[in-house]
Amino acid sequence: MNKLLRLACASLCLAASAAAQAVTLNEDWSLDLNAALVSDYRFRGISQTLGDPALQGGATLQHSSGAYAGIWSSNVDFGSGSRTRQEIDYMLGYNWAIDDNLSLDLSYLHYEYTHQSSLKSDEAGFQFNAYGLYVGGFYTPNLNDNSSSYLYLGYQTELPYELGLNLRYGEVDFKDDVLERSNGKLRSRYNEWEVGLSKSLLSLDWSLSYVASDLSKSECYSYNGYDDLCAATVVLGVSKSF
Numbered sequence: 001m002n003k004l005l006r007l008a009c010a011s012l013c014l015a016a017s018a019a020a021q022a023v024t025l026n027e028d029w030s031l032d033l034n035a036a037l038v039s040d041y042r043f044r045g046i047s048q049t050l051g052d053p054a055l056q057g058g059a060t061l062q063h064s065s066g067a068y069a070g071i072w073s074s075n076v077d078f079g080s081g082s083r084t085r086q087e088i089d090y091m092l093g094y095n096w097a098i099d100d101n102l103s104l105d106l107s108y109l110h111y112e113y114t115h116q117s118s119l120k121s122d123e124a125g126f127q128f129n130a131y132g133l134y135v136g137g138f139y140t141p142n143l144n145d146n147s148s149s150y151l152y153l154g155y156q157t158e159l160p161y162e163l164g165l166n167l168r169y170g171e172v173d174f175k176d177d178v179l180e181r182s183n184g185k186l187r188s189r190y191n192e193w194e195v196g197l198s199k200s201l202l203s204l205d206w207s208l209s210y211v212a213s214d215l216s217k218s219e220c221y222s223y224n225g226y227d228d229l230c231a232a233t234v235v236l237g238v239s240k241s242f
Contacts, residue, residue, distance in 0.1 A: 022062065023242065032060045032070075036239035041074055044150065044172055045192030045213030046220070047229040048087070050077045066095045076113070080225040084116035103129045105136075132157050149173045164198035166209075179215070180222040190215050207237040 022030040034057060040047050041054035048054070058072035072089045093107035105127045113119040127136030135153045152170030159165050170192050177186035196209035212232035215223070220230035 028064045030062050032062065033242040034058055034239060035242075036237055038235055038237040040233060040235050041076065042209075042211045042233070042235055044170060045190075045211060045215065045230055046224065047233075048074070048076045048078070050079055050226070051229060051233075052077065060091075066097065068093050068095065078224065082116060084113040084119065086114040088112045088114070101129075101131045105129075146178075147175050149175075159197075162199060164196075166194070166196040166198070168196075169193045178223065179219040181216055182218040187219075190219070203240070205239045205241070207235075207239070209235045209237070211235055 022032040024030050036056045038054050038056065040051055041049045041056070054074050054076070056072070056074040058070055060068055060070035062068040068091075070091050072091070074087050075085055076087045077085060088111075090110045090112075091107055092109075093105060095103060095105045097103045107125050109123045109125070111119075111121050111123070121140055123138050123140045125136060125138035127134055133153070133155050137149065137151045140148045150170055150172050152168055154166065154168035156164070156166050171189055172192065173189045175188055177188050179187050179190060181187075190213055192211070192213040194209055194211050196207060198205060198207045200206070210232065211234075213230050215230040217227035217231075221227040223230075
C-alpha cells in the first residue's frame with residue numbers, strides 16, 4: 001500500500017461557510033482572511049505533521065447568494081521520504097441558509113502538495129446543519145487508483161461562559177482492505193472522533209480538542225509507516241480572523 005495514501009481535508013469547507021468575521025467588499029461580496037497555529041495538524045484522527053505544530057491560513061471570498069471560493073494552506077510532514085512540506089487546498093462551494101437554524105453546504109475541493117504532484121486529489125462533499133446537529137460526507141474518487149469516503153455526524157452548541165462545544169464522530173472508508181492488524185487481519189474502515197472546546201479571548205479564538213481513532217498501532221503503521229500518529233491526543237489551537 002502507498003504509505004502516503006490520503007483523503008482530502010473535510011474541515012476546510014465547513015469553515016468556509018461559517019466565517020466569523022468577514023471584510024465587506026460591497027453589498028454582495030465579502031472576504032474572510034484567517035490564520036491559525038495548532039499544536040498538531042490532525043486529519044480524521046491521523047497527524048499530518050508527525051505530531052509537530054502547524055501554521056495554517058486561508059482566504060474565502062463569499063457572495064450574498066451563498067456561493068464561495070477559497071484557498072487554504074498548512075505545513076505538512078509525512079516522513080517516509082516524502083518531499084512535500086506544504087499542502088495547498090482550493091475550494092468552490094455553495095451554502096444554502098434556509099433560516100438561522102437550517103442550512104446545506106455543498107463543496108468541491110482540490111488539493112495540491114508542493115514538490116509531490118502524485119499526492120494531489122479532488123473531493124466533493126456536503127453538510128446539513130439543523131439546530132446544532134450536523135451530518136455530512138465527502139467522496140474522493142481515484143486517489144492513487146483508489147476511491148475513498150468519509151461520513152460523519154456531530155453537534156455544536158454554546159456552553160456557559162461563552163464556551164463553544166463541538167462533538168464529531170466519523171467513519172473513513174478506503175473501499176479496499178489497506179489497514180492490517182498485528183494478527184494479519186485486514187479491514188477497509190476505521191472510526192475517529194473529536195471533542196472540542198473553543199472560546200474567544202483577547203481578540204483571538206482559542207481551541208482545545210481531544211482527537212482519537214480506533215486504529216491500532218499496527219494498522220497505523222501499515223497505513224503511513226508510523227505507529228504513533230493515530231493515538232489519542234490533545235490539540236491546542238489559536239486563530240485570528242480578519
